[in-house]
Amino acid sequence: MTTTQLPPPATAPTPASDLAPDLVAHLTPERMARAQHAQVAKMLGELAHECLVEPREDAGRWLVAGDDPSVVWEFSARRLPLDHWQVDPSSVRRTVDGAGSPVDAQQLVLDLQRRLGLSDAVLPTYLEEIAATLAGRAWKLRPEAPTAAELADAGFQDLEGAMTEGHPCFLANNGRIGFGVDDYHAYAPETAPRVHLEWVAVRAEHAVYAGVAGLEDQRVLLADQLDADELDAFERVLRARGLDPRDFLLVPCHPWQWRNKLAVTFAPQLASGDLVHLGTGRDAFQPQQSLRTFFDLDRPERHYVKTALSVLNMGFMRGLSAAYMAVTPAINTWVDDLVAGDDELRALGFSVLREVAAVGYRHPVHEQHGPSPYQKMLAALWRESPVTRVAPDERLMTMAGLLHVDAEGRSLAAELVDRSGLEPRAWLATYLRAYLRPVLHCFYAHRLVFMPHGENLILVLRDHVPVRALMKDIGEEVGLFDLEAELPEEVRRIRADLPEHRQVLAIASDVVDCYLRFLAAALDDAGTLPADDFWAEVAACVAGYQADHPELAERFAAHDLFAPTFERMCMNRLQLRDNQQMVDLADPSSAFQLADPLPNPLSAHRPATR
Known part of the structure; x- marks a missing residue:
């Protein structure tokens, strides 16, 4: 029996390194x-x-x-x-x-x-x-990679793209299941890429759009966020297919989402013309620490754009719900009115970056069954940019930067303290006045809570010192413990029915344990400020706030931040239990995985008089 011999290839295969950059060169x-x-x-x-x-x-x-x-x-x-x-x-x-x-x-x-x-x-x-x-x-x-010394004077987006630790509690905090290695280089925040968003049009009868006062019509929003000829080109795509642009809403999409989900999972809607791909946006954007939010690099004064992204990351598929989009601007308006109208918060310079408009697609098939990630694949919101809120002698930095440690082990927070010329405790006191005091006031005076971790705050720095804070990600993560408050119907979703004794964890766990604990360790490790002195200064901030607000004494006693211990919230236990959806966002109690009580370092500094 004979076998046929195949002829040798005419030329040797071209090495992959000659065709494209080595996408795994960092994996040495x-x-x-x-x-x-x-x-x-x-x-x-x-x-x-x-x-x-x-x-x-x-x-x-x-x-x-x-x-x-x-x-x-x-x-x-x-x-x-x-x-x-x-x-x-x-x-x-x-x-x-x-x-x-x-x-x-x-x-x-x-x-x-x-x-x-x-x-x-x-x-x-x-x-x-x-x-x-x-x-x-x-x-x-x-x-x-930039050093902490270089980042101490870096620009806003240079900082955003250089961070090492956004969610310090979580062990598997960069899973991004769904991204390939090319997607990693194209879209991961730490690679600081320039990304052009894709745009689709969806039939208005299957979608929802909402905007704050003045932006109730999406065309008013788009006229400000897109160049006139760009918007006209998108509408010409619709007219060329015999469609009336007035029958459609426009949605910006993450490029990965367009290629991997919409172009496949929404194939029937694309074929019918209920969903139309309009093309690629003109402006270049940079992904932020939160992965699916983009900052406009070409026009920084334009809004952030937050998109749906069907990638599994840190316990959730990162979609956006059309139902949530319908009420997001109203929630942001209500929170902004409260914050802007409060004398204490105004004096502290604390403000929120409003999500001013949102759009979401209600899939005609998937809306007919129970809740699932397929109902959250096509939506977006627009959030105010912070660049218009800084003076010439100020600059912006994500609060995640305070936990950043460079490749040589140098803390960015320690570098900022050194550059400021202040004593470490004085620097810390100024930072706590900008960050902790407003969060305390929202909790005690208004029973309003945020998710105030490093990725959700932007700090305004002057001479390397944080002097005020801008809170973001309001629509999905704000909560109100006051169940009797008069709220507009579209805002009622923010009510959080949590047992009274657990409410203090919005500060004790979310702020003290899940954020300040790591900053204390970073400054202690750097030799900048011993941890005991750090916690003494945190206690002084809390005590000072309480002394200034004797009218809230009953609430201070009911939610005692100087108690000997508080409940130990275990964030990794949630992800270890279910890494597809670690909590039910509609049920705050599902977020509680508790262990032995935590000794409270503030307890030793309880004020002599309350």
Whole structure:
């Protein structure tokens, strides 16, 4: 029997490196080893903080045994107030029956699967999220990444694209399941790309649009956010198909969403003309820390655009609900009126960046069944830009920047303190007046709460000192604990029916534990300000606010920030339980996964008189 011999290829294959940039050049053994150690250090620290593991001390080292007791993880750590574990990445070691084994974050998850309560259904995707987070860490360790010293004087979007830690509590915080490696380079916030949004038109009868006063007509909004000839070109696309532009609403889309979801999942609607692709927008945008929100680089005074994105990231598919879009401008108007009309908040310079308009598509098929991510695939909102709110001697910075540590371990917050010329406690006091005091006032005086973590605030800096704060992401994340307040019908969604004793966690957990704990550690680690002094200054801010508002004494007593302990909210337990939808946004109680009470570092500084 003979076999046919295929002729050799006429030419050798062209190496991939000659065709396109190497999209995985950042995944070197050295960088991945550093990323693994940093990720495992963070994981061990936060798992200990959430009481999912109980490290045992032995000869100056801490030991965590795996589900299989022959596996042991060892590390060195400093324990700081609020049961914070500052783990030294270089100290981490894994042994099996006493023999050394590679440090690997995914292996840590496998070693502790039963301890972590990870079901076999959740585990594979969680491991993928850890791998993607490691890839992001490796990218951030590139040699050309800006240093903390360089970022201390950097521009707003240079800072936004350089951050290392947006959500410090979460272990798998850069999963972005759905993005390929080319998408990572094209759309990840840390790659600081220039992105042009896609635009589609949807039949108004299947959509909802809402705007604040003056923007009730979408054409008024679009006339300001698009160039006249650009808007005209979009409308010509509709007319060329025999369609009347007056019958349609326009929706900006994330390019990934257009290619991977709308062009496929919405194929029948595209074929029928109920949905029409108009083309690519002219302005270049930069993705922000929140992944699906874009800042206009060509016209910075124009609004942010937040888009739907069917990518799984940190416990949620990042879609946008048409039902939420319908009431978003009304909610923002109500919150802005409250904030702007409050003398204390006005004196502090605290304000909100309103989401002034929103549009959402109601899919004619998927609206006929129960809630699902398919109902959140095509929507967008427009949020005010902060660039018009700064004086010539001021600049903007995402509050995530205060937790940024560069590739050499230098804290950006510490660099800002050094550059300011202020004593560290004086710098911290000024920052707390800009950030913490307004959040306290909203909670105690108005029973109004935000989600005030690093990605959701923009700081205004003067001479390297934060002097005031701008709150954003209002429509989806604001809550009102006052169930008796008179509210317009379209605003009533913000009422949050939470037990009275849990309401203080909006400060104690969301602010003190999930944000300030990490800033305290960063400044302590840098040698800038000891953690005990940090918490003394936080207590002084709270005490000063309370002294200035004796009329709120009953609320201070009911929600005591100087109590010896408070409930320990465990954010990773939520994601470990269900990384597809870790909480029901319509049910605040679903967000509670609790462990042993946390010792409160503010308690030692309770004012002598209240």
